[in-house]
Amino acid sequence: AMPANTLMEEYLYVVVYTRSSFVEQTTPESFRIVPVMEHISNLDFPDQDLDTGDLGGTISWTPPGDTSLITHYVAYLATSPLGA
Numbered sequence: 001a002m003p004a005n006t007l008m009e010e011y012l013y014v015v016v017y018t019r020s021s022f023v024e025q026t027t028p029e030s031f032r033i034v035p036v037m038e039h040i041s042n043l044d045f046p047d048q049d050l051d052t053g054d055l056g057g058t059i060s061w062t063p064p065g066d067t068s069l070i071t072h073y074v075a076y077l078a079t080s081p082l083g084a
Contacts, residue, residue, distance in 0.1 A: 008033065038064035040073070 002014075015028035040061040049056030059075055078084060 008035070034069065036069045038066055038070065040064060 015030040017028045018025040042062040
């Protein structure tokens with residue numbers, strides 16, 4: 001597994017070699033890294049929990065125009081608009 005927040009830096013590909021106790025593959029399998037830069041819009045959360053300090057309700061948004069590379073969405077609670 002590749003750790004979360006691994007910096008792309010100048011890397012364009014992920015390459016994988018097979019290895020056994022006898023030999024390591026000399027030609028790797030590879031794929032080009034394609035960063036997904038699509039963004040959602042119209043984020044909305046009407047809080048329907050009437051208790052102070054509690055949240056409850058449905059988060060909704062408009063998906064980006066091209067969703068062909070998106071596999072799932074993840075929502076987090078944060079203390080700032082930048083996700084901190």
